[in-house]
Amino acid sequence: MRWLAPFLVFWLLSCGGENTGKGGEGDAIVRLMEADSRGLDPQLVSDLASTRIAADLFEGLTRFDAKGQAEAGLAQSWQTSIDGRLWTFRLHPGLRFSDGQPLTAKVFEQAFRRIQDKRSGSPHGPLFGVIETINTSDARTVVVRLHTPFPQLPALLAHPAMAALPFHRIEAAGEKWAAERPLVTSGAYRLTEWRLSQQLTIEANPEWHGGTPRTQRVIWKPMENLNSAMRLVLAGGADIGSEYTPGRHHWLREHHRDIARNAPFLGTYYFAFNTRKPPFDDVRVRRALSMAIDREWIASKMVDAGNLPAWGLLPPGLDGGQSFKPEWATLSQKARIERARKLLGQAGYGRGHPLRFEIRFNSSTEHRRAAVAMATMWRELGVEAKLLNSEASLHFDSLKRADFELARSGWIADLPAPENFLAVHLSDSGPQNYSGYANPDYDRAVDLAMAEPDPKRRAGLMREAERILIADMPILPLYFYASRSLVSPKVRGWQDNPGNIHPSRTLWKVL
Numbered sequence: 001m002r003w004l005a006p007f008l009v010f011w012l013l014s015c016g017g018e019n020t021g022k023g024g025e026g027d028a029i030v031r032l033m034e035a036d037s038r039g040l041d042p043q044l045v046s047d048l049a050s051t052r053i054a055a056d057l058f059e060g061l062t063r064f065d066a067k068g069q070a071e072a073g074l075a076q077s078w079q080t081s082i083d084g085r086l087w088t089f090r091l092h093p094g095l096r097f098s099d100g101q102p103l104t105a106k107v108f109e110q111a112f113r114r115i116q117d118k119r120s121g122s123p124h125g126p127l128f129g130v131i132e133t134i135n136t137s138d139a140r141t142v143v144v145r146l147h148t149p150f151p152q153l154p155a156l157l158a159h160p161a162m163a164a165l166p167f168h169r170i171e172a173a174g175e176k177w178a179a180e181r182p183l184v185t186s187g188a189y190r191l192t193e194w195r196l197s198q199q200l201t202i203e204a205n206p207e208w209h210g211g212t213p214r215t216q217r218v219i220w221k222p223m224e225n226l227n228s229a230m231r232l233v234l235a236g237g238a239d240i241g242s243e244y245t246p247g248r249h250h251w252l253r254e255h256h257r258d259i260a261r262n263a264p265f266l267g268t269y270y271f272a273f274n275t276r277k278p279p280f281d282d283v284r285v286r287r288a289l290s291m292a293i294d295r296e297w298i299a300s301k302m303v304d305a306g307n308l309p310a311w312g313l314l315p316p317g318l319d320g321g322q323s324f325k326p327e328w329a330t331l332s333q334k335a336r337i338e339r340a341r342k343l344l345g346q347a348g349y350g351r352g353h354p355l356r357f358e359i360r361f362n363s364s365t366e367h368r369r370a371a372v373a374m375a376t377m378w379r380e381l382g383v384e385a386k387l388l389n390s391e392a393s394l395h396f397d398s399l400k401r402a403d404f405e406l407a408r409s410g411w412i413a414d415l416p417a418p419e420n421f422l423a424v425h426l427s428d429s430g431p432q433n434y435s436g437y438a439n440p441d442y443d444r445a446v447d448l449a450m451a452e453p454d455p456k457r458r459a460g461l462m463r464e465a466e467r468i469l470i471a472d473m474p475i476l477p478l479y480f481y482a483s484r485s486l487v488s489p490k491v492r493g494w495q496d497n498p499g500n501i502h503p504s505r506t507l508w509k510v511l
Contacts, residue, residue: 028217029491029509030238032229036197036222040178042160043115043122051160052242053220056202056504058163059187061089061108061142062154066506068416068497070154074103074164074186074209075142084149084453091140096207097166098182098190105136107164115161124161127414130450149453152417159415163187188213188505197222202504214493214508233259233486239509240494240502241486246305246366249484258489262306263496266315267412267481268421269307271359271374274405275474276436279347279355286473288343291328291336292377299479302373303366306482312470313411313421315480317498319459323480324466341381349382356384361408362395370408370478400431409434412481416499418462422446425469437474 033049042054055064063073072078075089095103112134115122130153132145144153156162164186169177177184182203183191188210189202204216221238223229226245233241234256244252244260252260273280280286295309308316312324328336349355359375361367368389375385385406390398398404414420423429426446427438445468449461469475483500493507 027215027509027511028219029215029240029504029507030219030221031240031242031504032221032223032232032238033242034222034226034229035224037194037200037220040183040191040194041165042163043111043120043124043165046123049220049222053200053202054160054163055187056189056218057183057185057187057191058160058165059208060157060160060163061091062158063187064155064158064499064501064503066493066495066497066502068495068499068501070152070158073158078154082453084151085146087144087146087153089142089144091142092209093140095164095186095209097164097168097184097186098205098207099166099169099184100207101166101168101184103164103186104139105142106139107167108142108162109134109136110167111162111165114165122161124159127159128156128162130156148450149458150417150450151453151455151458152415155415155417188503189218210505213505215504218504230486233488236488239488239491240507244484244486246303246484249305252486256486259486261483261485261487261494261496263483263500264306264308264315264317264498265412265481265483265500266318266416266498267410268310268313268315268477269370269410269479269481270310270313270475270477271370272399272404272407272409272434272475273473274402274407274434274436275438276402279349279357280405282347283472284343284347285349285355286476288340288347288381289374289378289383290473290476291340291343292381293374293476293478294333294377295478298370298373302369303479305484307479308482310477310480312466313425313475313477314418314463314466315413315421315498318413318416318421319418319462324463324470326470337380344381344383351382354382354384356386357405358386358388359406359408360388360390360395360398360404362392363389367408374476399434402434402436406476407434409475410481413499418459418466419446419450422449422462422465422469425474435474437469437472439468439472442468442472 035049037050037053038047039045042058059073061075062070065071074091076092078089080087097103114120115124130146130150132147135143166184169184188208190205192203193201200220202218204212229241230244232238273286275281299307299309311329316323359371361371371387378385399407411421424432425437427443445465449465452458452461487494490509
C-alpha cells in the first residue's frame with residue numbers, strides 16, 4: 001500500500017473559536033502518529049507519517065484543504081489548454097522561504113528534475129510519470145506539459161514531493177540540509193525540534209504567504225501501540241490520534257462518540273491471485289472463489305468498523321460514481337455457492353480432485369481473520385486452503401518475486417484518481433502488479449480513459465476498465481477501507497473526508 005496517503009491523506013481555514021495564546025504549550029496541538037518519521041526530505045520519503053509532516057512543512061503549486069480537495073497553494077491561479085495537456089501556473093508575488101530567501105518558479109523545475117534523477121533515490125518517479133516537462137517562462141510562471149490529459153493534476157501537484165524545496169540550502173549543505181534547525185521550509189510551518197522516537201515540533205513559518213496559521217505550534221508524537229495512543233487521547237494527553245484498532249470501534253462510538261471519527265476512505269482491501277501459474281491461471285477458479293465469499297458478513301461482522309463490502313476495485317466517492325457490482329453479487333449466498341461449485345467443476349476440481357493452495361498474509365490480526373474467514377467459506381466447495389503468515393517485509397518481498405499463490409494485498413490512494421488504482425494492474429506496471437495480470441483489452445481500456453480530457457467521459461471509461469478487470473478477477477476485493485481517528489472536542493476545523501486529509505494549518509484548539 002502506498003501512502004496515501006499514500007495522499008491520498010491532510011487540511012482548511014474555518015471560522016469559530018479563537019486561539020488566544022502565542023505558541024505556548026497549552027495552545028499547541030499534539031498529534032499522534034503510528035511511527036516516527038523516517039526523514040524530512042519529501043522527495044525521499046514515502047511512509048505515511050513522514051508524508052503528513054512534510055505536507056505541514058512544504059507547500060507546492062497546489063495544496064489540500066480540510067475537505068481533502070486540491071486548492072491553490074503557492075500558485076494563485078492556473079490555466080489549462082483545450083487538450084488538457086498544458087497547464088500554466090502563476091505564483092503569488094513576493095514568495096519567500098522561511099529563511100527569507102526568494103522563492104521563484106525555478107524551484108519547481110528543479111524539483112521535477114530531481115525526482116526524475118535516479119541518483120537522487122526518490123521513489124516518486126512513477127507517481128509523476130504523467131508529467132512530460134516542467135519549465136518556467138519567468139520568475140512567477142510555471143508551465144507543466146503532460147504526456148496525456150490528467151484532470152487530477154492539481155491533486156497530484158499537492159503531493160509534498162513536488163513542493164517548493166529550498167534548493168539554495170540543498171546545494172550548499174547537500175544531504176545535511178534536512179538536519180538544519182530551524183529547517184528551511186515553504187509551507188505554513190518550519191521544523192524547530194526533532195527528538196527521535198519522542199516528538200517532532202513544528203512552529204509557524206514567519207515568511208509563509210498565508211500569514212500566521214491559527215495554530216502556531218504543533219507537536220507530532222510517534223506511538224506505535226494504538227491502544228496506548230487511544231488511552232493518551234482519552235486522558236487528554238494528546239489532541240489527535242490518527243488511528244484506532246477496529247476492535248475498539250463500537251466501544252468508542254458508545255462511550256466517546258464526541259471523540260471517535262469514522263469515515264469512508266480511498267482504499268480497497270483485497271487479496272491477489274498469482275495468475276502466472278496453476279491453479280490461478282484459470283479465470284474460472286478465480287471467479288468461483290470470489291463468488292463464494294460473503295463480503296457483507298466480512299465487512300459488517302468480521303471487521304465491523306464502518307467498512308463497506310467491495311466487489312470491485314474503485315472505492316465509492318472516488319469520482320462521484322457508484323462502486324462496481326458484478327451481476328452475480330445480487331444472488332443469494334446459496335445461489336453464489338452453487339454457481340461457484342459449477343465453475344470449479346468445469347475447471348477440473350471437485351471431491352475427487354480438491355483445489356488446494358496457500359493463503360499468504362503479513363502479520364496482523366486483521367489479515368489473519370480475513371484469511372481464516374475465506375478458508376472457512378471455501379470449505380463448502382471442498383477447497384483446502386492453508387495459511388502462511390510472515391512479517392511485512394518478507395511478505396511483500398515474496399509478492400514482488402511472485403512467490404505465492406493467493407496473498408494479502410490492497411491499495412490506498414496516492415491521489416484521488418481512478419487511474420491510481422487501475423494502473424497498478426497494467427501489464428507493464430512492473431513488480432507492483434503482484435498478480436501478474438496481463439490483458440491487452442484492459443491495457444487499451446485504461447489507455448483510452450487516460451487519453452480522454454473530458455472529466456465525465458473519462459470517469460465512465462475508467463469504470464469500463466474496472467469492469468474488464470473484475471471480470472478477469474486477478475484480485476479478490478473484500479471491503480473498502482474506512483478511516484478511524486480520535487479527535488478531541490477541543491480541536492476545531494476537522495472535516496472528515498475520503499482522503500483522510502487534515503493539514504495542521506486548518507486546525508485549531510479552543511481552550
